[in-house]
Amino acid sequence: MAMEKTFNAAEAEARLLQAWEDAGCFKAGANAKPEASTYSIMIPPPNVTGVLHMGHAFNNTLQDILIRWKRMQGFDTLWQPGTDHAGIATQMVVERTLAETGQPSRRELGREAFLEKVWDWKEHSGGTIINQLKRLGASCDYDRTAFTMSGAPGAPAAEAEGNFHDAVIKVFVEMYNKGLIYRGKRLVNWDPHFETAISDLEVENIEVAGHMWHFKYPLANGATYTYVEKDEDGNMTLEEERDYISIATTRPETMLGDGAVAVHPSDERYAPIVGQLCEIPVGPKEHRRLIPIITDEYPDKDFGSGAVKITGAHDFNDYQVAKRGGIPMYRLMDMQGAMRADGAPYGEEAGKAQAHAKGAEFTENEVDAINLVPDHLRGLDRFEARKAVVKEITDEGLAVMVEVTKTVKDDEGNASEVTEVVPYVENKPIMQPFGDRSKVVIEPMLTDQWFVDTAKIVGPALDAVKNGDVKIIPESGEKVYYHWLENIEPWCISRQLWWGHQIPVWFDADGNQYCAATEAEAQAAAGEGVALTRDPDVLDTWFSSGLWPIGTLGWPENTDELAKYFPTSTLITGQDILFFWVARMMMMQLAVVDDIPFDTVYLHGLVRDAKGKKMSKSTGNVVDPLDIIDEYGADALRFTNAAMASIGGVLKLDMKRIEGYRNFGNKLWQSHILAEMNGVFDVDCSARPEPSHAVNKWIIGEVGRVREQVDKALADFRFNDAAQSLYAFFWGKVCNWYNEFTKPLFQNDDLRLETQQTMGWVLDQSLTLLHPIMPFMTEELWANRDRAKMLIHADWPTYGGELVDEAADAEITWVISVIENIRSARAQMNVPAGAFVSLVQTEADEAARAAWDNNEALIKKMARVEALSEADATPKGSVAIAAKGATIVMPLADLIDVAAEKARLSKKLGKIQKELGGLKGRLNNPKFVASAPEEVIEEARENMALREEEETQLNAALARLAELD
Template sequence: MAMEKTFDAGAAEARIYEKWEEAKAFAAGANAKPGAETFSIMIPPPNVTGVLHMGHAFNNTLQDILIRWKRMQGYDTLWQPGTDHAGIATQMVVERELARNQQPSRAELGREAFLEKVWEWKAQSGGTIINQLKRLGASCDWDRTAFTMSGAPGAPADEAGGNFHDAVIKVFVDMYEKGLIYRGKRLVNWDPHFETAISDLEVENIEVAGHMWHFKYPLADGVTYTYVEKDEDGNVVLEEERDYISIATTRPETMLGDGAVAVHPDDERYAPIVGKLCEIPVGPKEHRRLIPIITDEYPDPDFGSGAVKITGAHDFNDYQVAKRAGIPMYRLMDTKGAMRSDGAPYAEEAAKAQAHARGAAFTENEVDAINLVPDDLRGLDRFEARKRVVEQITAEGLAVMTIFFFKQKTAYEIEVSVPLVENKPIMQPFGDRSKVVIEPMLTDQWFVDTAKIVGPALDAVKNGTVKIMPESGEKTYYHWLENIEPWCISRQLWWGHQIPVWFDAEGNQYCAATEAEAQAKAGEGVALTRDPDVLDTWFSSGLWPIGTLGWPEQTEALEKYFPTSVLVTGQDILFFWVARMMMMQLAVVDQIPFHDVYLHGLVRDAKGKKMSKSTGNVIDPLELIEEYGADALRFTNAAMASMGGALKLDTQRIAGYRNFGTKLWNAARFAEMNQCVPSADFDPTSVRQTVNKWIIGETAKARIATDEALTGYRFNDAATGLYAYVWNVVCDWYVEFAKPLLNSEDEAIVAETRATMAWVIDQCLILLHPIMPFITEELWGAISQERATMLVHAPWPTYGTELVDADADREMNWVVGLIESIRSTRAEMHVPAGAKIPMVQLELDEAGKGAWARNAALILKLGRIEALSEAAEAPKGAVTIAVPGGTFCLPLADIIDVAEEKARLEKTLGKLAKEMGGLRGRLNNPKFVASAPEEVVEESRALLAEKEGEEAKLRAALARLAEIG
């Protein structure tokens, strides 16, 4: 049956994918040669709540290219799929569903009933992204789909994915017993909406309009000092007696939790009062708290007043200062971000704190119990409390004042003092899901003592056991791990792996895999309460490589596929996931989790801008698949995947690669119409025709280049190389070169060319299949129904340079070069496309003469040359063309209007000069480069480079015109 005229991706893709699944084409070990090496990849598990976005589409395309390539090579492959339970995201989705359906809330249901609702939702909607990955063509072993909560209490009996929960709990218990996990008080990102700690990755720092208030902290005990301000030359510009130290803050409500005021040790202005006490100017005056003035390297003497309030329980920088200085840290807010209303009466607690400030001993537990919020602020939302604090300080006259002078018509000045409040943009942290302002908060959490397990993870990269690409990723990896802090692994949620620790009435801890084991440790009759917190999803996903392969059981899959071969993931989770997998696997099983790590950047729009709903530039990969087909999107992803390069997605580029698929389809139809049928007996070394020898050699070069590119994870080189080979070499040159051979009266030549073309088209399909699996699989079946296997399992070629015939290669590349030069000259000189023109041979060596004689008909036809003549010198009005071993020329004086062409080119060059002048002026302006968005600057540079290239071509054309006269 004849092939369809076009490839209908919308109709074919689902059918093809179903055929692959029915054949279990993606199963671990499918198509493996006997005794084959293994090649395994772990999918970065998308959130179970997720839907396919461009980041997923890009990331999974690269993984699929590698796994399809290795599977065709006969490796024993595994692409392990699965999803992450996504604690906050899933809990949020289910709570919204309950509210939308007017069902009882999470709090009304209680923990156990709510978790039942989560499992119900997961069964109905949790597989969405898996089905969407299939539309992309992802060839994972879906029968092995893992889930980070499989096997957890309450999970349905038929929940797929093994028993990941047991692995997570075992690791926690083992690490706890080794002293690697502990419970402690540290500063964390606190989300007041979800009432939980969150990771840095779940925080979005956004620039917003903010305020900086300047306040006076009166010195205690009547202390005064001479404040001296000097200019850069050391001249005194201000000298006055002060009884206060001024600070600036963007969060006045946190002043109540100050533990000290810090100044730089080299700041001479404050040397007289270092070690003195100052008063926090908030609350009833008789109960105000005193805090010390200390020195630390953190304050910048040139920023603001140079004095910084230290609020260790509500600021990450202050927390480090407080730890170094050993000053107390006071948590002011409750879990909802409101000022605390618990604890003893304000006056009593303030008095206790003041005693601490004057040197009385205190314990950590005492500090935690202190509640220093005045009665009138208790229970207020933090932002409402901010307004009250500012109003109270200003009313008391302790706001730093700024003086304005106004000229009046009567020629005298009026001095007006107003509170110094700066309106300035500030970076504010928001929860990426809650969209509320994140509060740094000192809370009790569970931590991994990462300093004890980080060493092997660092060594594995430093000694080359694990390779991170691009190399810049290694520097980032070292920086993070060499400056690592304890890892907060607890979350105040219900959905997740509940921490396996129980407490008795005295607060003693009993860590065990089960409650029965904990009870046995505590003793009979001891009442126990389990810690309500769950583990951070990064903790469980940190065990992804071994957990998905069945550990702690020593399974066949674990033995075969671990350590895995390569991890393909985004550079933004190098620390959050990659480094933690390295630490965890080495700590748990003393093995690296993977050999190579390929890091890619964020997929942006065509102008390089980050995609966001607010900007309106989000591109939906499913819509792209609907419009252009999965293959076009996949090829685009591969083509833009340069190592460490910017990932700019342009829909015009996707449309172009769809056209590339059409070009391939048309070449296959041409082969079919010319009865080019694949033959298992075809021997590419047996061909005799120069053209056929040449194309076989070009195919061998393409195979070698593709393997080299994919081995080095240079996906863009593989894609662009195949594009050039298939479109230019095969579909353009070879199809044209083969036509005379296919029309030959010599049956042997016809038969050889048919067999060669069929083989070449097959090789195109094989080499392209990892990148464009759907159209290639469709063509594979359409070309021949006698295949031994589907293309997905076709053997990857191993032929190489032995197929390159040096003489045929030299001759046909000479022919191609000559034709391209003729076409280029015609285009530059604006020779009418349909016009046939003469060509003159000026000089030519014997090899060139032989090449011309054997290929004259092709050159004349494809170059649209009327006839070839010979001459010792170029006639007047001719443009010369140099080729290896000779020179030709094209007499064009009587074919084009030279004067008109010169005028056209000069006019175009003049216009270009103005455009380039404007671009250069913009780029040479330091203000533009410093202040314009990065993508605008880069776009200007790219445009200038494009214009400069265009200018070079036009000047070359002018130089050719000068030859004509």
């Protein structure tokens, strides 16, 4: 049955995927040779709520390329799939579903009933992204699909068999008992919408329009000092008596929680008042707190007034200053971001805080209980409180005032300038943190949380990279890794959610902690009759996913899979989670099982649009990989992903590129149709032939070369080099040259069979080498003939440069070069495309003459040459054709009007040079480079490079024309 004219991806992909799965092609160990080495990859588990996006498609394409490559080489491979339970994301989805369907809210349902709803949602909707990965062709062992909440209490039967929950709880208990996990009060990112701590990765810092207010903090007891400002040369520019110190803030509502005002130690302006007290200018005067003026390296004396208010419970920088200086920290807000309404009356609490500021000893609980919020601000949303605080300070005259000049018009339209004194408020853009899911402003919050004492477990993770046990690619990732781990802070692992692994710690009435795997064990430790209450918090999902390598392999049981595949081989992931996931897996595996989790980490950046912009719904440039697969097929998307995967490069997804690789697939398909038309599939092509003709010898050698190139590129994680080598080989060598060269050979009875065998073998090798990147089309074409096994399990070749026949390679390389140079000269000189040209040869060595004689028909046909004649001298008006070992020229007198061609090219060159001048002017303008968007600058640079290339080509053509005179 004749081949279809085109590849029907929509029909074939689903059918081939099912065939692979039915045959067990993806299972761990499939196609492994006896005594084979293992090769394993753990998929970075996508959120169970997720759908396939371009980042997933890119990341998983690279993993699948390696897995398919290693599987064909005979390794015992495992590609472990699975999903993360995604605490916040999943809880958000289920709560939203409850609201949309009119069901009781989470709090109305209660914890147990709500978790039943979550498990029900997971069972019916949680497998979306896994099914979408299959459409990409990802050859994971789906029978082993893991879930980071498998085996948790309340899990349905489908999830009850897994033991990931047991692993998580075991690790927590062991680390707690070793003193590696503790509960303490620290500053965390707090999401007021979800009412939970969140990680830095779940915070989006977005530039918004902001305000910076300047306020006066009066000195205690009416004290004054001489404030002096000097210029760079030390000359005094301002001298005045002040009874205040001024600060600037973008968050006035936090002033109530100030613990100090800090200035730089070298700031001479404030030297007279360092150590004195100043008054926070908010709230009833009789209860206002006094705070000390201190020195610290943190303030920038050249920014604003040089004085900084230190609010340790609501700012991460201030928190560090407060810790260094022993400055008290007061939490002002409740869990929803409103000003606190709990605690004793305002005056009493402020009195306690005042005593604290003067050095009185307070316990941690007493400090937390202090409520410094005046009655009229209690319960107000933080942004409403901000407005009230600003108004109060301004009304009292404690805002810093400045003179501004305005132009006003009277009733008749006459303009005049007036000077006003107004509060000093800077309108300026600020970076504000938002929850990536809640979209509300994140509040730094001092709360009680559970922490891993990372300083105690970070050492082995650092050493593993420094001593080469683990390699990070690109090397720049190692520097980032070292920086993060050498400056590591305690890791907050608790979340105030219901969906997740509940922390296995119980408390008695006195606050004593009992950590155990089960409540029965905790009760036994506490004693009979002691009432216990379990900590309601759950563990951060990064804690459980930090155990992904061992948890998915059955630990803490000593399973066969754990013994065989751990440590795993390669981790491919985004550089944005190098710290949040990669480093934590390193620390956790080394702390738990004393071994590295993988030996190589390949990091990549974000997939961006064609102009290098980050994809986002707000800018409307998000690309859905499933839409691409629907239009172009999975193979085109996969080849594009591989082709743009340069180490450390920017990942720009260009739809034209996808279309181009779809066309590459069409070339592969059409080459097989050509082979079918010439009877290639009617002969045995399984063994590598030993042909007599140079063309067939040459292409076999090119196969050997490209196999070596692909293997080296994949071994070095240079996926783009592998893709480029295959593209250049198949389109450039097979399609553009070999397929054309074989047409006369198929008409030669003496060469027909060897050419059929050679073409069939070359196509089979091409399918094999392309399969890891383009699995669907290659498998479909492979099935056109009877095979012992599917292509996915075909043997990966080991041949290489030994296939190159030096004589044949030199001959065909000469032929290709001559044809290309004739075509180039024709194009440069604007010779009519349909015209046949005559060539003149004045000298040639033996190799050049043999190459021409052996391939004369091919050269004439493909370069549109009528004849080659010999002459003693070069005819006037000829252009040289580069040819190794020969002097060949193309007479042009009867083909083109030299004068008209010069005029045409000169005019075109002038236009190009004018465009170049404009582009160079823009790029050499510092204002343009400083202010224009990066994509605009990059586009200008690309345009300039193209124009410079055109200029070079036109100058070369004009130089050739000049030689004709």
